[in-house]
Amino acid sequence: MLDAAHRLGARRVVQASSSSVYGGADVRPTPESTPLLPRSPYAVTKLVGEHYARVFAELHGLETVALRYFNVYGPRQRPDAAYAAVIPLFISALRAGTSPQIHGDGHQSRDFAFVSDVVAANLAAATAPAEVCSGRAYNIAGGREQSLVELLAVLQQILGVETEAVHVAPRAGDVRHSSADLSAAAADLGYVPSVSFEDGLARTVEHFVAAGA
Template sequence: MENAIKNKKILITGGAGFIGSNLCNYFVKNNEVVCLDNFATGHFHNIAHLIDNKNFTLIEGDIRDYTVCEAAVKGIDYVLHQAALGSVPRSINDPITSNEVNVSGFLNILRASTQEGVARFVYAASSSTYGDSEALPKLEDVIGNPLSPYAVTKYVNELYADVFSKTYGIEVIGLRYFNVFGRNQDPNGAYAAVIPKFVKSFINHESPVINGDGNFSRDFTYIDNVVHMNEKALETKDINAINTVYNTAYGDRTTLNELIKYLKEYLSEFDPEISNIEVKYDSIRDGDIPHSLASIEKAKKLLNYNPKYSLKEGLREAVEWYWKNLK
């Protein structure tokens, strides 16, 4: 992708995490990037290669500390706010910490950005905001009731962003991410995302575990589509395109059973034995949404968003990266 944002100073919170580190890698080519991370879920190895880059600055700190946020936004043109405690199950097990990070931390960095006069604040919202709405595809203006503490926190972010844009005049754009996957995604831990978790199981010749019967579906979205969307959110000059939220996805859905089939096919090119590994099925997790499919028409129309990678195209690239890095 050609970098359309140049000679800006960009703060990326959660910059050592999965999505954040990919944003750092992309924007540091033509901009000054400040990465803020407390390494609770992010990893230093995701950004280690950038440490000696003159365009890159690492601040180790926590968004729950307002003084850290104040220091991080000094002289910043744009904020890409990715820092959060993800995972629906994690929020169910520990709603207090999820709220502290995702709501109080969000408010800290948004307030500090407003006080500093940051030109635009783009933040990671979530498809979990659609909650119990059964309508497909998901339209930005039609949401249901939240099904988890995590979903509550991400919806509160949208409410705060809207109030701040109207009250203080800061330009905000929320990106509702749909099941993002790709390089730098952590396969370890109880709250690992499904694709790297499945891949790691296959590589280790272990049976992946699907929650439910495998017919739940998701709009799986390759990381480069998400980077592209963040850039589109930063570069738009259309007044109608700001102070709102967008689905950030490919616009197609795949069942978990179909996903497993593709992963086995692509991984078997590296290790033929993987094609014979059986899948295990377990109970449905609390807070899980049965089906997810994004309408991306709003982003296409207002941001000129054009996702380059389908699930299969993204999986091929991701599987190659996983094979090199997870073995």
């Protein structure tokens, strides 16, 4: 993709990277300067992609901006995909009256980003001055750390159900906690999340109900 963008004269590429490049970061909220220690093959591919982007920026002058998405969620996210995310899985289970599955004790935490905020981040990364952002990576998240137990409680309240989770063994390679320092994205891209965790979940549930999912 980077080679094609260069050959066809594209000015800038905004790359979809991931918070997984940090691995189990000791510092939370985690800034972009944190050592990168990916713990899964997926995370390794994201880090390699960032290195490719940096090389193309240095060798060919192609403007590149990597966005390290934390846990993105929102309407139209599928619960039946091969690597389905936790929020659609929880909503689908609760609506069906079945117990959501939690790997581990449920106190692991994530920084959930609503999809419209992520769209805004991409537009900002595509248009920000090159001297500010080209060749850099930025965290994109909701700016609020939530445990899976807390997530489940909010969804139970929205849906008006009390179905409890079933706990299974933790998954190898899963990060225990994840939380983004958004100060660089705010300073350089003007990125400030506008959708609260509760409002984003309510909008997501509304879509599931309307779609009969």
